[in-house]
Amino acid sequence: MSQVQPGTQVQDFTAASTKGDIRLSDLAGRKVVLYFYPKDSTPGCTTESQDFRDAHGDFLAENAVVIGISRDSLRSHENFAAKQELPFALISDTDESLCQQFGVIKMKNMYGKQVRGIERSTFLLDEKGVLVREWRGLRVPGHVEQVLEAVRQIP
Template identity: 45%
Template sequence: MSDTPWVEAGDKAPAFTLTSDSGEKVRLSELKGQPVVLYFYPKDDTPGCTLEACAFRDQSARLKKLGAVVLGVSPDDAASHEKFREKYELNFPLLVDADHKIAEKYGAWREKNMYGKKSLGIQRSTFLIDPAGKVAKVWKRVKVDGHDQQVLDAISELAE
């Protein structure tokens, strides 16, 4: 289903319950009252995904100060997520979306074209969910460089 529409700013964030790298269930409904940075990435321990995860890790003090929670989501399994998190000392949960149902709900599961070969997969994207559970901002086709700052700026605007 690559023609799934994107969730857009102003939409109610689709609910989810996913298992984290530590085996805990993470429910979006339990995070109400704080901004949530929900980012979808293709694969653990690949160059772009590592840069993105480390950028969010390095911004954790500023994100915490703004009351924000970061959640990374990919189709990788919990063991892969755990290895990735430990290797790079990531300080936020990585969630397992093995059947990519949540990525599909958000519109992040898209047709991709790599060297002329079409396949379905995660398109790197980030959704900022406001404390009331509405999508405040969407970044589609994320370019990793500077993305952490864009997200911080958007969270700061929410707080104003």
């Protein structure tokens, strides 16, 4: 499967989440924010998820759905979502199918060792499921504000 490119239709998928199965095609007519993060309950991922949580109402006002994705189990996601009071779904991508589709698996340095993991990335899809913007290898501070501004720019 080739990695999705900006300006192209994102291949439909169905995935297990904390809000039940999510099918991308069922979200047609809404903007979709998919944020990939390395691991539940780690400092950067917690801050990023809290930032999306705190801006959730603003995304809803723009007809946008926010969905977090990592390789953690559904149980881990449910605990993380409950602890952080996340109002949006977290997809469990244990088989890495979505990670592969979006090309977010990278070799990273962790404490001097090479490890394979998710590169923090966000993807914005328009109401027709076309990828209109992507952020890769991003930094958490200020990121959610950038995504919200990009959502507002979609006509």
